[in-house]
Each structure stands twice: as structure tokens, then as C-alpha cells.
Amino acid sequence: MPSPSVPAVTRGGLPIEVRRSARRKRTVNAVFRDGVAVVSIPAHFTRAQEADWVQRMVDRLETRAAAAPAPDPERAETELLRHAAELSDQYLGGAAKPVSVRWVSNQNSRWGSATPARGTIRLSDKLIGMPPWVVDYVLLHELAHLIEASHSPRFWRLLESYPQTETAKAFLSGAAYASARGLKGEMTED
Structure with missing residues (x-):
């Protein structure tokens, strides 16, 4: 047999x-x-x-x-916008006021992007599944761009109040390194 x-x-x-x-x-x-x-x-x-x-x-x-229920893109965007407002209030004194925040699948070299003139933020869907504190850092980074468009010293000062900034930057650097080399998944015990 x-x-x-x-x-x-x-x-x-x-x-x-x-x-x-x-x-x-x-x-x-x-x-x-x-x-x-x-x-x-x-x-x-x-x-x-x-x-x-x-x-x-x-x-x-x-x-x-x-x-599993099919994802509702409109609800996801509403939740992202609400969460962005909470982060802005908590870490940026409410100074960043995005008009829209949404997930996108066409960002292959950036974790997020912002258009200050329009008040829009786009987050790479590659962030989905990463730890929440990493996603929050990227969202805060883009919120800070609504206040200061460049990566000037003023921009980086805006992010100083977020306690996970350096850890999240290191995490994203590692994720980018692994992705560029075709590494996938998580470490296992094998």
C-alpha cells in the first residue's frame, strides 16, 4: 500500500x-x-x-x-482616522488633523506617506500584522509630516514624546532588511 x-x-x-x-x-x-x-x-x-x-x-x-467576515474598507479607514486623532491628541497635542488615513498596497519602498497640503495619510498594507506600537510609530511619523513636511530637527522633536520611536525604527529597519533579502515568516524552534 x-x-x-x-x-x-x-x-x-x-x-x-x-x-x-x-x-x-x-x-x-x-x-x-x-x-x-x-x-x-x-x-x-x-x-x-x-x-x-x-x-x-x-x-x-x-x-x-x-x-471570517470580509474586511470593510470604509470601517477600516474610519478606525484608522479615529486612531490617528487619538495619537495626535496624545503625542502631538492634537496639532495634526488628518482628513483621511487609509491602507494602500502600492507602497513598496515606504511604510507610509503623507500629503500635508491635503491632510491625507497612506499606510503600507505591509504593516498589517506588525506589532501595534510599530504601526502607531509609522502613523505618528506621518502625522508629524502634516505639521512639518521635512525631516528637520523640528520634525524629529515632534516624535520625542512617543516612547517606542527608537525601538520601532529598529524594528522597521530589521523588517526592511529581511524583506530585501527575501526572508519571510517568523523565527521557529526548528
Whole structure:
């Protein structure tokens, strides 16, 4: 009898990556990451156990994804604008008053951008999933541009009150470095 095999792609056509870990003893985990279904299993699993668990976990991922409500872009923009106003009040004394804040998918070399004359802010959708304090830093950075267009000393003084500025800048530098080299996902125990 032939041994069961792991499918190469999900029903939705996404590739499946199986990660075996010697440190993982009993648990199995699955996530969608960067367009790939990543299934982590214990290294000691037989090929039959692997095939069984991968199928189960991919089915769960796809069921969960299908049940998730479709994102509402208008609500997302309303939430971003509200959050931007809160950040402006908390860290910029309410001086930055954006007219719109939205996610965009066409920013490949910037985390965000602002048009001071229009009061608009655009955030790269590559920020989605990053820690909230990183997204807040980028949003604050763009809010500061509504007050001071250049990266002058005055601009950087505006960001001094945000306690995570340097940490967020370091995080984004690391993310940019990894992205430029095609590195994906998170560190694992394998």
C-alpha cells in the first residue's frame, strides 16, 4: 500500500510548507503566512501522521478563513482616522488633523506617506500584522509630516514624546532588511 502524501497546495491553491521540529513533542500548529500555509509538526511524526495532520490543519485554516467576515474598507479607514486623532491628541497635542488615513498596497519602498497640503495619510498594507506600537510609530511619523513636511530637527522633536520611536525604527529597519533579502515568516524552534 502506498504511503499517504502531503498535498502540495491547499484547496484554494496556496502552497503548503511543512516544518518538522525536534523540539516540538506533541503539538501541531498551522498559520497562513505570506501566502503559504505553514504547518509545524513534531519531527518524530511518521509520514502517515504528517499527511493526516497536515490535511486536518489545512482544512481548519481554510474553514476559519472562509468564516471570517470580509474586511470593510470604509470601517477600516474610519478606525484608522479615529486612531490617528487619538495619537495626535496624545503625542502631538492634537496639532495634526488628518482628513483621511487609509491602507494602500502600492507602497513598496515606504511604510507610509503623507500629503500635508491635503491632510491625507497612506499606510503600507505591509504593516498589517506588525506589532501595534510599530504601526502607531509609522502613523505618528506621518502625522508629524502634516505639521512639518521635512525631516528637520523640528520634525524629529515632534516624535520625542512617543516612547517606542527608537525601538520601532529598529524594528522597521530589521523588517526592511529581511524583506530585501527575501526572508519571510517568523523565527521557529526548528
